[in-house]
Amino acid sequence: MVSAPIPGGARAKARCDALGVAPYSDSDTGLFRAYLTPAHAAAQEAIGAWMVGAGMVVRLDQAANLIGRYEGSQADAPVLLFGSHIDSVRDAGRYDGPLGVMLGIEVVARLNEAKRRLPFPIEVIAFGDEEGSRFPASMLTSRAVAGTLEADALEVADRDGVTLLDALAAFPARHAELVSASMARPLDVPAGGEDGSWTLKRVQGDGFLRAARTSGSVLAYVEPHIEQGPVLEAEGLAVGTVTGIAAQLRYQVTVSGTAGHAGTTAMGLRRDALTAAAAMILAVESEALAAGGDVVATVGRMAVGPGAVNVIPGKVEYSIDVRSGDPAARDDAAAQIVDTIADIAERRDVEFNIERVQDLPAAPCDPKLIALMDAAIARCGQRPRRLVSGAGHDTMVMAALAPTAMLFIRCAGGVSHNPAESVTDADCAIALDVLTAFVDLLEHDVLA
Incomplete structure (x- = not known):
């Protein structure tokens, strides 16, 4: 010691x-x-x-x-x-x-x-x-x-x-x-x-x-x-x-697409979970910026599967952390983030699931x-x-x-x-x- x-x-x-x-x-x-x-x-x-x-x-x-x-x-x-x-x-x-x-x-x-x-x-x-x-x-x-x-x-x-x-x-x-x-x-x-x-x-x-x-x-x-x-x-x-x-909110998000060969799957036919998740994560940042005040939102953890260089990602999991000293502002920003993620999932033809894992007032x-x-x-x-x-x-x-x-x-x-x-x-x-x-x-x- x-x-x-x-x-x-x-x-x-x-x-x-x-x-x-x-x-x-x-x-x-x-x-x-x-x-x-x-x-x-x-x-x-x-x-x-x-x-x-x-x-x-x-x-x-x-x-x-x-x-x-x-x-x-x-x-x-x-x-x-x-x-x-x-x-x-x-x-x-x-x-x-x-x-x-x-x-x-x-x-x-x-x-x-x-x-x-x-x-x-x-x-x-x-x-x-x-x-x-x-x-x-x-x-x-x-x-x-x-x-x-x-x-x-x-x-x-x-x-x-x-x-x-x-x-x-x-x-x-x-x-x-x-x-x-x-x-x-x-x-x-x-x-x-x-x-x-x-x-x-x-x-x-x-x-x-x-x-x-x-x-x-x-x-x-x-x-x-x-x-x-x-x-x-x-x-x-x-x-x-x-x-x-x-006040804090934490979510765990799962995005599910279709894994496929990176060389044989045409771009227009892909259901890429990672590119969809990337758009969602940028939206998390944008919505927090739009909320203003002391609202902050962070994606701090991501896991990509199957994780091979020649395979289109079929599944992505990531975290979202939303905070504000004003609980109403936090909740409004979080709701807008969830709605935007749903819109992105629909446009990109992927499935998603959001689980609230923590709600601290x-x-x-x-x-x-x-x-x-x-x-x-x-x-x-x-x-x-x-x-x-x-x-x-x-x-x-x-x-x-x-x-x-x-x-x-x-x-x-x-x-x-x-x-x-x-x-x-x-x-x-x-x-x-x-x-x-x-x-x-x-x-x-x-x-x-």
């Missing part, structure tokens, strides 16, 4: 960097950490050890989320939950998701070093599947925790045909209830039993939905996250308060927590700045369970989902100070 001896925000960043390479990536050429893979298990092992070093007891829930708990003076009080995700897209940056987890650990480390207990417990949760990079739908694990996941959502498979429940049942996650004696170990040493090992335990897939938390059990959910946009950098600010998250953050985050930022010497998130986050799911808050951290150039993703030690230190101040203010509010 990589040592990261410098405390605070710099250590949080250094740990994200440490997790950016093998064995914490499923790829040898960049960062790709998908849910329930060897890289996911390795990352959990490392993060679990860091949680222990910060004074927490570590466990996995039934959805294979990694959770560290720091007890409060009132153990049965609703928990303050810090969290984000540790999975990634392909060729990812190192900070989208993991930085929020590492900063949560650092908040607890400060409390533990001061031997301070709050009137409520704190937990740090590392969600396993926010990006949806392995299975068709995203945020499976946070939806399980929030209690909004339907049983039929578990009936999905990855590109290799491995079902979610089979992957979960085979996942070699390391699970331990760690004894207090292990807290004395250095932060870069795995903790667990007397020999430093963890107890190997499989998570049972049939209990996935039992990861749900009960109503009233969570005092607040707080997610620190890189901005994934250019606003903070443009204004010379390190951090900002998120007021809400844009706009998710406003809690007004009281927004005000506390603003006050925490001001206490740390920066003017407050409020932003809306166009990107989706586990926060939008967790809003169904508890009041939510988000802190954005400046990201160089607004670049994200890219190896060039970058944050500074100084900004991470400011973010940690703000989160610590937020906890102080929340404690005062709870005791008032």
